[in-house]
Amino acid sequence: MKHINTLVKNCLNKSENSGCGECQSSCQSACKTSCTVGNQSCVNKDEKVNIKVKKAD
């Protein structure tokens, strides 16, 4: 496309509504005065969003 570059497609997978509840409670992290879940990981996906990702040279 000339004017639009799609960077991320469908990152909200609404069909995957597992809700197993095994993830961290968001208020147990660093905030304590707000509620942010977008920066959390799913324990079933082995995601780590708070570690440095080393880029290949």
Next chain:
Amino acid sequence: MVHCFKFSYEGNTRYFIWDIESGSLHSVDCFAYLCALNRYGNISDKEKAEFDKIPVSEKKEIEEEFEILESQGVLNCPVSENILPTKSGGEIKALCLHICHDCNMRCAYCFAKDGTYNTPKDYMTFEVGKAAIDFLIEKSGKRKHLEADYFGGEPLLNFDTVKKITEYAKEKCKNAGKEINFTLTTNCLNLNEENARYLNNEMENVILSIDGRKEVHNRVRKTANGKDAFDLILNNAINFRKIRGNKKYYVRGTFTALNTDFTEDVKFLSDVGFDQISMEPVVLDENNALAIKKDDLPKILKEYEKLAQEYIERRKGEKWFNFFHFMIDLKGGPCLKKRLTGCGAGSEYIAVTPTGEIYPCHQFAGDKDFYMGNVLTKQFNTDIQKKFANITVLCKETCKNCFAKYYCSGGCSANAYHFNKDLYKPYETACEMMKKRLELSLAIYAIENNL
């Protein structure tokens, strides 16, 4: 629903379209940005004048591109009608343990009234802590991963009890086939070498409270006898950081109306060697001189932009750091239930006071209207639990069309109640900051991934 936003970096303006319901991010040129505003959003008079100047042929091309993306379900995706979260079974998986209602500091903005929560200076006994752990295990059902957060007041003032509860809980959970992780939040005043080594060994996460620059910190975080303690606190925190290695921790600051230039505080914390940083806006009634007021928002939102620019620069090299509110996972992240229900306060997460009283979270502690029971008697009000379990972002009128709804889950229930006396009406000032941080997180993601 579609949200259009822009971000300036290295002298260039980047334009983005965020499709709320599918979670798709598009980088666009200025013409497409204006066309999207015209097609989906509320275009301003100034932007409309710019839009009108776009050649007709270009507009036609852009409209065709929009239509292709719409047909693929990644632009202007409709709201799903059947995405209600699975019903909670009443399980509890996390505790906030108020290990003592006393503190050796007197922070000017403390929501807990100098750590006391307006209660006598109680210290949790091992018996209460043990009962809280037993209550958690009993109520956790099939949940395998449990959590307990030592909070206060200052938890290190009752550290022997922390150690006893931790030892008991790990053994008890092991026998019950569960895992328990601990977090402890400390003001670092008593974080000596011995305490630091214990926390490093036993805690999954440690939160170190430092507000940034010396003068900023000392202005609002005095010791109980009114002294400045920044040098000692920073020294203790840096020592802990060295011990901690790659294990999880955050240095967590609070900014107030007196330091809306908080990027300088984040830079300071980064400069002294911390690489996991959180900087939270203070939450106070608007009558307080330290409170973030609506009038402060324009400069605070600008400051977040400045922080994002500095963040991208530092993350290219040796001063890489992580900012809690700029973390985002666009390849997965939490499941939909988590996005809709948020922190789980009052439903799967509860606070236990030194006397064993149960409240929906630490910010409701002591409020009799939200008293849920006591771990010593095992009396527990499931009506309040059900009330909190039913709170989802989909039930909040002001969240329905918000582009950040799947990322903040409708905000903090305690803030909603304390500012609006309504658990379903979010605290607007926090909403504006949350929205800005989400825009910046998306822009940072695009720039860091060379997209």
